[in-house]
Amino acid sequence: MTIVWITIIFILSMIVVLQYIAAKRRSDDLKYCYNKLTSIMENKSSEQLMRVTDDVSIQKLLTAMNLLLDANQELTAHFTRTEIVMKRMLANVSHDLKTPLTVVLGTIEMILDDPNLDPEEQERLLRLLHQKALEIVKMIHTFFDLAKLESNDQDFPLTRVNMNGVCKNSILSYYDVIQSNYIQPSIDIPESPIYAYANEEALDRILNNLIDNAIRYGADGKVIGITLRSDEAFVYIDVWDQGKGISEQHHDLVFERMYTLEDSRNRSFQGSGLGLTITKRLVEQLGGEVRLHSKPYVKTTFTVILPRATY
Template identity: 25%
Template sequence: MKRKLSNQFLGNFLVIFLLTILATVLAFVLLSFASGLISDSLAKNRYPASAIIKEDYKQIDASAVVENGGGVQVVDKEYRVVYSSGLNTIGKDKLSTEEFTTFLAESKSKPYHYEILYQPEGEFWLIVTFPTSIRLDFSLVYNKKASSNDFMRAGWAMATVVLIYLLILALFTFIYSRITAAGITVPLQKLCDGTRLLREGDYSTRVDLCLKNEFAELQNTFNDMATRIEHEISLRKKSEEDRRRLILDISHDLKNPMSSIQGYVELLMTKSDMTEQEHSEHLEIILNNSKRANRLLTELFELSQMDSPEFSLKPVRTDLCEYLRQICGELVPQLERAGFGYEFDIPEESAFALLDTDRFGRIIQNLMGNAVRYNPQETTVTVSLTAQNHQAVIDFSDDGIGIPAHLAQDIFKPFVRADDSRNSKTGGSGLGLSIAKKIAEAHGGDLTLRYDGNKGSTFRITIPTI
């Protein structure tokens, strides 16, 4: 059976309770022992009244008492102070009977030690006074000659006081144990509740203990762990959704050309009276769909290669300006056939970078292919290059139809296309921008879309220079 932490605290404090009682008893014993050790060294014990009293007070030698900070007074039978030397706490030359009686009764309550002796031959009282250093007035006296009723009353009174003391001490111990236990069990319970919710799948749970001790560090660790788990679960769900979408997109994009190929092949096999022209047209459709399926599979293979640990570039030191002019020059015929305008802003001075020229060229080719594929005639394509602070920036812009806002954040994901209908006439696989971005990242740079909601679009390629 589990033992509650609060009960363990109570047990521990009960031990402390017993130890407190023992410590109290030992304290009185030690105080009594210490008092006995120092009693002989105290001035009041070294110079008692009995040591200096004489039958004739005029013969009393009070010098030793006075030298040790004390005082000596002699009061005769008429309560007159007939002799005084050193410390004098009486303050009068003559006392009344009531005043002298009061002085004798209250002498133990004053911060002085008084020793008073009566000399019957000389008929006077000798008073020796010393300042009290520390005084603890506690003593246990027992006299068997006392009345049994008085003894019983005194015994019950003492027992009641001790019992009340023990009950108060026990109550304080219990309250303190509960308060101390609550300071630990309450935060632990909150952490347990948070852990249980986390185990049950509520990854948004957080713990707020409102503390600034070690539990606060445990709270922060728990919350950081929950945040990380929530983030990981979110990424896993998103990855799973992307994987399912990728499979659906691959299936969809392969199903159309393969179905078309199958249908036309069956048609060619079953229709014997087909004209030569129809035969050629069907074969052309089969060829185009075969090319489309092959291109999709090739780009899928290339994309998976880039995610492989074995993927690597073959970079060489390249003049980026000259290289970009060459790539743009090769694309001019494609732009002119599509009825596009073009502007190139490439500086004359050299800017060198480490490029895998074959793969890096794919970035420009894919961007150009998308621009031609999705934009109308008379669209103008602009390519510019700037290099500064050890970084080259290539902006590939067009003033065409632009990219819809709902696709701007996901445009670099596989199979995301501006053509939502996935029209086969565009010929796009939806993998070109994903491949282009991975190539840019492999070169230590990036490919981003600068979306501002206006007409057209601008893709920015960044790459470090050397």
Template identity: 30%
Template structure:
């Protein structure tokens, strides 16, 4: 397109300048030529003046005069007219002799009028006789006394002048054609040197606009366009660098946000959602494409969060709020909403991060519950010890019948306190995983036998029958033997405690699917279904008073659960009220 415009303007300028020169100069040239022709006619008239003066003095015979006029005309190339002083045409090379008498009187012709006054008269006008435009030059012919005896008139068609003008314009026309050819050549060269690089730049810009950023522009031209090309290439390279950097950063950002364990939502300054991460999608059952561009209130229907986002937008600072969500069970979150600012520090939106603090809260509750439980468990035996001590101090120390019994009771409570503290220490050690003994490989059948040895007296005392079903080969387990020993011991103690006299206990150590299974089954009181989910909680006892009476604090199974967790194992329970319970420890292969 530009090429065509260039070409047309070149040609246009050439044609216009020639037309301008031609049109402006034509009247000048024409008048110069006419005055030159007039002068020529004047000279011709002067040359013939004497001959015609003589002729007119001798005769006024039209046939004689016409013959001479025709002769002069053929020699000079002009029309020759001889007019008598009264205006009658006596001879005219442009008119046949026979028609001469019929010609109008010429006395009123402008050139004749002015010739009779000034000595020469000229006029440029239309000739009715010849039917064309002519240049006339007339001079008077005088007698010896100076009186006018007639007029000699020379005339030529004005078309002579036009012919001359045309002849004059011919080289101009040739120059015009040559200039036009040069214009074509120039526009071609111009296009080649200037337009082609522009075309390339246009193509490169189009690519950049489409997001396809070329790093190099191969052809580089000279002149300023080349500088422009280099500038575009530099710009394009920087654009590509920035683009890559930006998309990398964007990708990283998106990866960070989508992999965050926290829920993230961001809105722009008009309150419309610009991003939510998968955690947030899950919390509100909405996907990013569903909520993108929606007002926060429409996208995620939670007034607390949307209110916090809006407040942070107006306040322009970080706001914090604790929020409860039912997703579907109740969960606690802490929401932080802070403004997003651009490089000019203008707020362009708000980002809100939801931290799930449900576990933290649970732990907090757990801890305070634990402290309360521990204090409670410690208080009871301490109070008992205190009362025995007071009784002894109040005089019972000298009572030989009871003083020893009191001391034994104190000792029993001290021992149970010590056992309780041991359990608490073990549980906190297992929880913190600090100061644990290293793992070793051992035969768990031996461990189970040791535990049985420790309780065999109690079993016999309660007349409980014991069934042992131990694998014949060693059953190797990798772990902390002392903790596993205490876990088995606890299961045995529970079975003994909660099985009435005369019941039976079955202990088995087997290998199944490459896993080591240790189970303790009893025919005791059993555990009601509703307690099963909580049985492994610390200090949890089915019947608080009864269990405590039996000496338990409710830490045993919590320890068992922790021990199994540390060994990547599990503990299962089957129980039926009145029939008995079966606990199984499963160690991984």
């Protein structure tokens, strides 16, 4: 009987010891997690929690914490990129508004300083004032449009749209500009109708932005084109040119707010830098995507992909 009691006491003692060891290990693991997390947050490092443990609960906790650290790093990187873009945007907005405003103020001073100004010269200056004022209004409207798109404050109901007609009308609306720049248009739109789920107002803005971009940056290639094609699930619209193109390192940046190529600050390339950003937002609101492929002075293509309407 005594041996039985001794055995029971021994077993209970072992259980208590094992529980104590397990509790101590768990306490050490939790202490490590706390100290490591504190160090990571204070130093803003990209480290992760690395701890070897047999405790399944601690393993799950470590995995969850590492996922949160990854999410935090991604959020921090996104915030940093956004901050850089916003600073560049403010600088570019200031530049783009300052240029026409300087002309406006200078022209007004010329008119005020010379009350005996020749009527023809006065009319020329007033027309210049009107033109620059329209540029400023257009720029402000562009900023406002992007703000509405990014706040989802603009609704584009989807309907079944005949893409053939939309594409033809868009390229034809630029006929005079294309001709005056001695550019050869290439139009590849099939005779058989192709339908997509889209919104005509949004499509007009998308295609106008892309065609305007092709003329602005690809005119030196002397050819711009529009191609409409489809497969069983999607409709594809290619707007392309054979100009200087966009280098690969800039492909992911051209759709950012206020991003422009190096020489876009030159007068001949001047623009708000928001056209492609607005285009991307509009395409996404239509449930599609826009892609870029560019080989400088060979072919630069922006492709809009939309769900096809099969009935």
